Amino acid sequence: MKSLGIIGCGNISDIYLKNLHHAENCQVVMVADQIDERARAKAEQYGIQSKSVEDLLADQDVFAVINLTIPEAHHSVAAKALLAGKHVYGEKPLALSSRSARELIELSQKMGLRIASAPDTVLGAGIQTARKLIDDGWIGRPVAATAFMTGHGHEGWHPDPTFYYQAGGGPLFDMGPYYLSALFQLLGPVARVTGIASQAFAERIVLSQPRRGEHIVVNTPTHVAGSLEFAAGAVASLVMSFDVWHANLPRIEVYGSEGSLSVPDPNTFGGPVRIRRFDAAEWTEMAMPFSPSDNARGLGVIDLVDAIAQGTMARTDGTIGLHVVEIMEALLESSRQGKHQDILSRPTRPPAMELSGRDLPR
Numbered sequence: 001m002k003s004l005g006i007i008g009c010g011n012i013s014d015i016y017l018k019n020l021h022h023a024e025n026c027q028v029v030m031v032a033d034q035i036d037e038r039a040r041a042k043a044e045q046y047g048i049q050s051k052s053v054e055d056l057l058a059d060q061d062v063f064a065v066i067n068l069t070i071p072e073a074h075h076s077v078a079a080k081a082l083l084a085g086k087h088v089y090g091e092k093p094l095a096l097s098s099r100s101a102r103e104l105i106e107l108s109q110k111m112g113l114r115i116a117s118a119p120d121t122v123l124g125a126g127i128q129t130a131r132k133l134i135d136d137g138w139i140g141r142p143v144a145a146t147a148f149m150t151g152h153g154h155e156g157w158h159p160d161p162t163f164y165y166q167a168g169g170g171p172l173f174d175m176g177p178y179y180l181s182a183l184f185q186l187l188g189p190v191a192r193v194t195g196i197a198s199q200a201f202a203e204r205i206v207l208s209q210p211r212r213g214e215h216i217v218v219n220t221p222t223h224v225a226g227s228l229e230f231a232a233g234a235v236a237s238l239v240m241s242f243d244v245w246h247a248n249l250p251r252i253e254v255y256g257s258e259g260s261l262s263v264p265d266p267n268t269f270g271g272p273v274r275i276r277r278f279d280a281a282e283w284t285e286m287a288m289p290f291s292p293s294d295n296a297r298g299l300g301v302i303d304l305v306d307a308i309a310q311g312t313m314a315r316t317d318g319t320i321g322l323h324v325v326e327i328m329e330a331l332l333e334s335s336r337q338g339k340h341q342d343i344l345s346r347p348t349r350p351p352a353m354e355l356s357g358r359d360l361p362r
């Protein structure tokens, strides 16, 4: 049983604390936050220790750190953890630039440690079923795909939504990792991209408590349209937007030489997965021979701990996080330059989940 420490006790920390309470190979034993009382409150709630960030990193018992800080802090916190000799699993995005993401990969290699990054939704029943259907040839050779995430931002519900409108936030860096990690699972690495980014509103007004009525100056594009060419040849169209109130778009669809696949919301672990072969009159909802389907955030941590023990590739290995960051950065750079951008990283596609899947103990 490996001991874990969480750094960052905000909104998303509860689901990790809940799901990793009874995991079979690891357990969260302590938490830290730059705001001490947040760590103390979580520690009390879950019956674990609260420490300062420095004390957590110095603790010999901690095998791996789960980095749940805001995107701007991901690089510095992960680097500190690696330098302290800890493996790292971090929330998405891995870092704010491909350069700093690459630095983390290199540092982990130098230290003989592993780094992996969210999302682990790609290990859920929905995306794993879609991957298996493509790999087994149900839609023939993939030729194209669409990936759409439209909404009006997070200031309506998140208690502290400022980071969503800074570099490292916006719809692309916030939601893009779900869609791009899923497309990577389904279609492999991307070879080049082109993008156009815009920002429809100069300010956002917070509608949630406790900051209701405050204005947030928007410092990042809030609508990004892109084209991705995969190394294997398929071409995907992508829209990531916080500027749209309502839409009728699918989340992800993959179009093959022999049919089409409707892929579920990659921000969830479940389905439905639907297929329509070229000669079918209707879409068919497919059985999902994998699990889990419910919110199993933390599964990537369990997989990382297993991968370290077995000397195999973690299914959310940091090299995939780097690839995703490189794609997102290149979409924005393409918009600035008005040119295609080549993607240099070519991560290995990790092994699929086992057919029976893996449920979290409850």
Ligand SMILES: NC(=O)c1ccc[n+]([C@@H]2O[C@H](COP(=O)([O-])OP(=O)(O)OC[C@H]3O[C@@H](n4cnc5c(N)ncnc54)[C@H](O)[C@@H]3O)[C@@H](O)[C@H]2O)c1
Pocket (backbone or CB within 6 Å): 007, 008, 009, 010, 011, 012, 013, 032, 033, 034, 035, 038, 053, 068, 069, 070, 071, 073, 077, 091, 092, 093, 160, 174
């Ligand atoms: N909220 C969600 O629904 C959600 C869902 C999926 C992923 N995420 C991701 O999880 C991460 C955290 O999101 P959140 O919503 O929990 O944010 P949050 O603002 O609610 O919490 C972040 C916490 O990190 C702490 N922190 C920031 N910098 C730190 C540092 N340098 N050292 C120590 N602590 C530090 C903050 O004090 C805060 O308590 C982000 O990367 C986000 O993209 C959030």
